[in-house]
Amino acid sequence: MAKPKSTKTPKPDELSKIDYRPPEKQWMEVPVEFKPGTYCYGARPKYLEEVGFPNPREWQPYEDDWKLPDNWKDIVLEGIDDRLKKYRSFRLFMDICVRCGACADKCHFYIGSGDPKNMPVLRAELMRSVYRKYFTASGKLLGKKAGARELTMDVFKEWWYYFYQCTECRRCSVFCPYGIDTAEITIMAREIINLLGCNTDWIAGPVANCYHKGNHLGLEPHTIQSNIEMMCDDIEEITGIRIEPTFNRKGAEILFVTPSGDLFGIPGVYTCMGYLMLFHELGLDYTWSTYASEGGNFGFFTSNEMAKRLHYKIYAEAKRLGVKWILGGECGHMWRLIHQYLDTWWGPADFLEVPKSPITGTVFEHAKSTKMVHVVEFTADLIRHGKIKLDPSRNDHLRVTFHDSCNTSRGMGIFEEPRYVLKHVVNHFYEMPENTIREKTFCCGSGSGLNASENMELRMRGGFPRANAVKYVNEKYGVNMLANICAIDRAALTTLMQYWVPEVEVCGVHELVGNALVMTGEKERTMDLRLEDLPGKEEEEEDV
Amino acid sequence: MGALFSFGVVIALVIIALVGVKGAHLQALFGVVIPYAAVVTFFIGLIYRVVKWGKSPVPFHIPTTCGQQKSLPWIKHNKLESPATGKEVFLRMVLEVLLFRSLFRNLKMQRSGDRVVYGSAKWLWLAGIVFHYSFLIVLIRHLRLFTNPVPSFVSLIESVDGFLQIGVPNLMMTGVVLLAAVTYLFLRRIYIPQVRYISLPADYFPLFLIMAIAATGILMRYFIRVDIVKVKELTTGLARLSPTVPDGIGSIFYIHIFLVSTLFAYFPFSKLVHLGGIFLSPTRNLANNSRMVRHVNPWNYDVKVHTYEEYEEEFRDKMISVGIPVEKNPPAEENKTEEASEESEGKE
Incomplete structure (x- = not known):
């Protein structure tokens, strides 16, 4: 051939x-x-x-x-x-x-x-x-x-x-x-x-990167820091607040690990900005790590042994830094692995403590062995206890639906937490047809390392059922934002929507949290996290 | 075609029994030796299969979660679809094994113009349930032939099964229902193009075999009567391990018992072992509690990893240049010059 x-x-x-x-x-x-x-x-x-x-x-x-x-x-x-x-x-x-x-x-x-x-x-x-x-x-x-x-x-x-x-x-x-x-x-x-x-090249490349540099994208420590600092610049422009996150800091209470897709590229970085703003507002004693800078694991798409080799870094880094527990960002297969594999590979993590929210005092009993909590669980708990101030009207330009990611749905069972958070940060939330969500959710079509550009026809075919359900709520309710809790989704669904339903954009749940979060000492918001004008807010300003 | 081949095999089995009994007078072989051999094969084969499955460990905790996990106390946990305790797993398994819970979820994908819709599709579930339960009842009814006196629950089931009181002897519904259900399962294999495409001879063979068993049973009970007293003499003899072969039992009986023997002997070596396999299925029989309780992999071996020390060794200068803390600081003067040159690089 x-x-x-x-x-x-x-x-x-x-x-x-x-x-x-x-x-x-x-x-x-x-x-x-x-x-x-x-x-x-x-x-x-x-x-x-x-x-x-x-x-x-x-x-x-x-x-x-x-x-x-x-x-x-x-x-x-x-x-x-x-x-x-x-x-x-x-x-x-x-x-x-x-x-x-x-x-x-x-x-x-x-x-x-x-x-x-x-x-x-x-x-x-x-x-x-x-x-x-x-x-x-x-x-x-x-x-x-x-x-x-x-x-x-x-x-x-x-x-x-x-x-x-x-x-x-x-x-x-x-x-x-x-x-x-x-x-x-x-x-x-x-x-x-x-x-x-x-x-495949698309899987083997990230695996090699992740093994040596700590993350799939091959971001080196100084680049991770500068990427996050650029996000902080944008946050300052939007809110007037300067955030100073820390890296590889010993003695922090919490280690935060997220997929590297959140550190680079659109719309992942907006989700990351949401985390940064939330943690700052809470005064959370946490640190990033440039070594354990990947929550995802393309090794899982090659062999269980390689997956185990890549997932070594999270507990190792938590031990080195002496944190009490680990908070994990929005990612699909990352959470399947943390939920169903990590403790088996590298546990018991007895050098850590059972996770306890320093803000609400909630002890996350369901994570008492792995000592890892999903950021959406963490945020849902904050909202439940009224610990953060939210103005969902800042998301009023968005009509939002939620895509359940395969791994977090069928390999974890986190359905209510993201919906609870979404319903508190947006005013317009609509579900897709019931046979296409929750445990019956459809894949983005690009999971498990298939999101290479040369594979585009297959990806668009595989994503067709998901896109078709989005199209339905787009036509019926005017949905224009597809929220999810997976980094591959954020990248893959963006391409998928451009192909099948171009009216709809894609975001992480914490981007919407960041939009709605009322921060202490912030200036009047006129932009969302994408630095796009908030409809209505500009005029108001002029009127005043 | 797989169906024709399997049909031919079942016809051949019928002919073998007929010739064996009518021509060669091998009543003892077909009435005693083969049934014993089949039952022994069934049990030994089934145990062998289950032990073989059991010998392979479950290295990872991989339940398929079909409902809300147990997490925060105020979030409603779905105990049956995402069980967190042994008791909840047991209930999930009861639903799976006795009610075919997962199959009950079945949907049918259809295109409706531009839209893809997923409609309810319960026929397969219904036929499956009816097939398995009517088979079970027929099996229990047959205990009458192996017991003396007949246990009361067997008589009770019989009277319920025959409550329509049609004909003499009284019509047993389950026999007819079993034949109908197995016919439906066959017809859907033939008529649904996708299912026909995936079907193997091994899918048609048990269907034809069970059809033939049900048909010979019905024939024997209602149409080509056999001497039931003599049949019971033979079957109770088998049960008591002191077999006798009375003269004058019709050939149809030997055909029936030969087909049943074939089913028993075939069972452990075919897809029919799903009966035992369902209990061991790790996507169903594990609790969704893997962040609460550590699952141990018995062959969890050491692997080569990239340690923090190796990482810092490679990136120390870059880390120092942007103020990221390191474990091992290089000499101070070297530090300064590096910082200046790396600073600009980092900005790009």
């Missing part, structure tokens, strides 16, 4: 014409086709070398020769065997699917593409068919009649293509009568694929 010509993403009205009829040919007979715009580029060798991943080399998925070692098949089969023994989820989910099809139309990639191999059941069958051939008696004996097939290079390429078309969002697992979670299968598949060095 030749290098694809630069591709243009089809227009929305073209893309939304989706054919759900499966092909005539049985799925094992349909070879994978690497359609430009629907896959990410191969990882550059330097990124793999930096973290010691196997088989670093120049390669691209559209090339015929993937430059795999001669014994690649053995490596894959051993990789499967090893993981079957280590993960009950994997072994069980290989065995118990009855192919009832309940998951089929639950996947955003299936809804947006109509490709039957994006039905979660079939995505899993791509792996199960090989599992049967090499690990079950019936598959060995009966072959294709038992749904088994040989592992070939074409099969391996098909895995690569479709396991990078799953965002590990877990929506299918909500509906599966046995709780089969395709995310678990995709995680295993990607681990196995990575044993042969077939990572």
